[in-house]
Amino acid sequence: MRNVAIRNWVIGAGTPVLLLAAWWFLSANSADPFFPPLETILIRFQELWLFDHFQSDVLLSLGNLFLGFAIAAVAGIGVGFVTALVPPARWMIDPLIHFLRGIPPVALVPIFISLIGFGTQMRVTSIALAALFPTMIATVDGIRSVSNDLMDVARVYRLSRKERVLNVLLPAAMPQIFSGLQVSLQVAFIVMIASEMLGSSQGIGAMTLLAQQSFMTADMWAGILLLGVIGFLVNILFSLLKRKVLSWYIGSRRMARAA
Amino acid sequence: MSARQVPVLPTRNRKSTMAQQPETRISATTPRLDVAHLAKTYGSGDKSRTVIEDLTFTVDAGEVVCIVGPSGVGKTTLLKCLAGLHPASSGRAAIDGRTISGPPPEMALVFQDYNRSLMPWLTVRKNLVLPLRHLKLPPAELKERCDSALAAVGLSHADNQYPWQLSGGMQQRVAIARALAYRPEILIMDEPFASVDAQTRFDLEDLCLKIRNDFNMTILVVTHDIDEAVYLADRVVVLGSRPARVLKVVDVELPAPRDQITTRSLPEFARQRTEVLSLIKRPA
Amino acid sequence: MSARQVPVLPTRNRKSTMAQQPETRISATTPRLDVAHLAKTYGSGDKSRTVIEDLTFTVDAGEVVCIVGPSGVGKTTLLKCLAGLHPASSGRAAIDGRTISGPPPEMALVFQDYNRSLMPWLTVRKNLVLPLRHLKLPPAELKERCDSALAAVGLSHADNQYPWQLSGGMQQRVAIARALAYRPEILIMDEPFASVDAQTRFDLEDLCLKIRNDFNMTILVVTHDIDEAVYLADRVVVLGSRPARVLKVVDVELPAPRDQITTRSLPEFARQRTEVLSLIKRPA
Amino acid sequence: GGSGPATAPAADGTTTLKVGTIGIGSDAGIRLAADKGYFKEQGLNVEISVIANPPAGIAAAQSGQIDLTYTPSIPLLNALSQNVPLKIIAAADGYKDGASEGADLNRVDDTGLLVQQGSTINRPKDLEGKSVSVPARKAQLEVTVSKLVKDDGGDPAKVNWMVLDPSSALQSLNSGRVDAASLVAPFTSKAASEGNRLLASPGVEFFEQGAIGLWVSGANTVKSKEKALEGFKTAIYKANAYANGHIDEAQQLSAEITKTPLEVVKSGAVNYWPEEVRLEDIERANKNLAELGFLSAPVKLPADVIFGK
């Protein structure tokens, strides 16, 4: 039993280390302009991001990301509730929502530019708008799949409308809302990068794209690495939040599996 | 489990027509619950399906009535009509003469799907508290009600656990405790003891009889277990055929303080259960 | 439901040590199933939890043995050890003297969580066929086995439906039919009739006794219903306390062709059930 | 003499060359070569596809995904500075010798720096602290405008560069979201016709003369398709000469390619298609880039960077 745990731990930690080592040694003497040595990439990473452009670019990008995502989350859940609870509203905007959802958010960026310019508002608006849909759709799905049994309980014990929304519908739909939020976060991340391709060339996405266009491949790799690390960390942060809020759901799922 | 040593549930303090009019308690002329020519059809048009056609029976105040009948006959449907969750298609169900048109405030319902009727995101205690919120009770009483209800079903130790951390039988008891903490005047339970082991089942049956005595609660129980029906009930309503109708209402005449060992070994008990059994066993 | 008019299940054609050595059938000296000092501990280290400590009992060929005991005592755990799904922590369980180390081919298990043991993506018939595939039976026999098993549990009409289109009791019967179609020599069932109504339950109990007689099947049933245990069993194993141990093995001496009405009204029946009951009811 | 398997002509004796362009007015040159059959004369079958931007074209060319790409000299120098193996095959567009000494610079330069009619910006130095749109960072327009600012005594680092596609840039200029826009034809003439003022012609002031737009191949392609590229060069120069001699016909084609009305094309700069690539012109740009700080040092151009020289 113990041996298995240790073995798993070794495998789990060892493989990434091994892969990094392989990358390091295989690329060490690379002359290919597109695959520079890992060492060069890491040096550029340190020079570029720690902490030269940290404030001006990294924080700027992250600020837009979080602001846009927060707006999307609040609006998505709110609109989702209204849509789910008022059938005529749902019938009216459902087709439009699914239509808009099929449009790549990146394709909308030029339209936003022409409508609201290319400043921070444009970036935040495009992030928020694109990230709104997954949360909203998940919220509607979540509310509609709340079991009738729970709603019957709420009626039998005569819970008020407010209690029903806050104490039954919201928590019951939470697991689905969270998976919607997770998709929203991914979309927000994508649009964050895309929105930086135009306007003032500040931000991680803009710098990475610029590095690519001027053939500074080490810089481009450093940017990709940074974006990967940020995506990873943001995802971990989100998972922690989810674990806290949905501890009951995760626990019950685990229980159902182990039973 | 110590349901037999049930802590005394304190007398309820909610306004109660019953408590204020003690003379009606024994009066058989004003039934507490009155089901008259009740019919229920699901759906409409081609897809309509009549589950209950013409059901008539009454439940007096302070009575325990059990409903038995084959699976799918419409027992749960009947209870949902009584609880005001489904409107009756015709006929009527009334409490104290008032026709039921929405969930009546003096009633609580323990659902058949106990595992789906508990909120999985709330601990056991919070599940009990949820329906009590809008009663705006003083905190001390709130706590006291939950404590005694949990003690009554033998789950005092589990109050901080989540429903999904409990075994099926324990979940079922949480659903019962929630109804007890609500202190209804009429308690309706749909196969409430289906998932508990024999010992706990006996304890809960006795708890049921005890709260009836202590609070003069009116109790309606659906069960598949005919022994249980006979042991618990003052009267057993036997439902049969589809659409559902009352085959017979059997009056159970067993001596008053019932006891799991002695009551069940009475010859009269055997006679009564055989009667119900033969009603059910006849070819559909 | 017409389990009472059970179509005769044809004699099995699978190789069977039993069938070839008829003399052992009645011999009490070589028990079919032998549980000796069985112990089962879940987990290891600090988190370990001993569920079964030292369990010893035997089941003879052609016998029906019922196991009763409080919820969570370890009945399901015991059955999973017998079915070779969990290894025993110490002691041993053996079939015909062979220690069980993996799922034994002559055994079928009906799970307590019947609704989770049916594959929701397969129709009722395909659920029955699934475990028969690797037996490589001729198509005609395959069909015949499924037909008769479905008829036996009264579900011939439902063979093209999906499990989730059926009521709980019907699902449970599908799980039983699957085991019947597999034609095991030893049938182990974990609370197999918990979700069926009284009438169907009686029918299935009688089916159980019938297949034992027709095929000399050895049957082990876990149940919460003490009446059922006494009605079905040749012997009742009463489990108690935690970790689980055998409180007593009660020999049931009721006349051979049992009948729901007459057997249950025998004074001897009442005596036996009271004995089991009092064993269970004593304070834990 | 490269005669690898890739040079093997098709059954009908023609070799296929995949060429990437960015879809601008000077594409009239290559279009003429195709339309007039100059490629066919050389036994070539040229497939033209549109690429998003010169760096993408360079990437595609070096990896062999396409055989030739259009690129201005600045992205090429950027790539060469990072050791991307490329060769210049032929000239695609540029300025006549002595163009920078002419009076009407806007008639030769298809790039332009524009401000609103009433703007307070009157000379490149005034751009300090102002927002100026460019189609891409560190690319031709940023570099050339930077030189204007620097030559005028200003500091290009103090300019607020905004990346905008030309139509958004024009719109932003009109609505005052940017203070100046650097544009390429046909947007320069569009901007002028919408009431904006041309401040300078950065292209010709930077490059002065010679080839700017180039047809470029990856080093591997040059090895394996030497003969075909030789043919391409011949055909292109024949077309360039024809275009220079038949401006009306070329402008007609330009209008088609860029989907702009012919009047707008005619009102803008007149394209010029050079008939050779001179190392000194490239070196001049190279030196300017280094002086402006876009390159840490001038790229050491290999002796054979220009194909066939």
Added chain:
Amino acid sequence: MKASIRPYAFSALGIAGALVIWQVLATANVAGNALPLATTVFTTLATILGTGTFWSALGATIGIALLALALAALAGVVLGLLIGSFESVRYATLAVLEFLKPVPPIVILPLAVLVLGPTAEMALFLVVFGCLLPIIMQTVDGVQGTDPVARDTARSYGMGEGEILARVVLPSAMPYIGTAMRVAAPAALVVTVVAGLLGGGPGLGQSIYQAQAAGDYASLYGLVIVLGVLGLLFQGATRLAERRVLHWHESYREVVP
């Protein structure tokens, strides 16, 4: 009868309302030429639909998206079954997968463009990269989510490991895979377009880029509308496929009264 028509009436109302608002805003000239009239856009769209280049771009987009989706599904399910079934493989890949999972394809777009150029292969690579990980992760979840009771049932009836994998584990992982595909299908389309828009790959993305570069807003909006409709079709198709394959699953069961 009346009740079943109402939703559609409201939907039509919603769409009509949106179009009217658009037309009014455009007529009021709130965003200059950046917001053309709805009517202009639809007439432009009609002309675009008449051109061959549009259809070949549309074909390229759909082709790339579908091919990549198929590749990703095949590889993802196989890898997912492998990772989900063997603990050591799972531990070995855990960290790498967790790192790659949140990395959107747009992050490696610059690299893909550099190495593969503005080609169909580049778009294909990006789409596969974007769809593969969610499918792998979901399949692993599905394998792990296989009900142990179902697995035990199969074992107790003497079914072999391979048979259990094919007949029990795979079907019960199907709903997870279905969810992954439903998310992946529109995503595949989106990434294909992005690869064209930002990386110069072939297809509608490139057409949008060209329309935008030329300041041709009517075409730009027309193409965006085409994408919206295409997205709807993709979603509809995956939903339909899922309903067929997963008709037995809770979310698709037709309730029999």
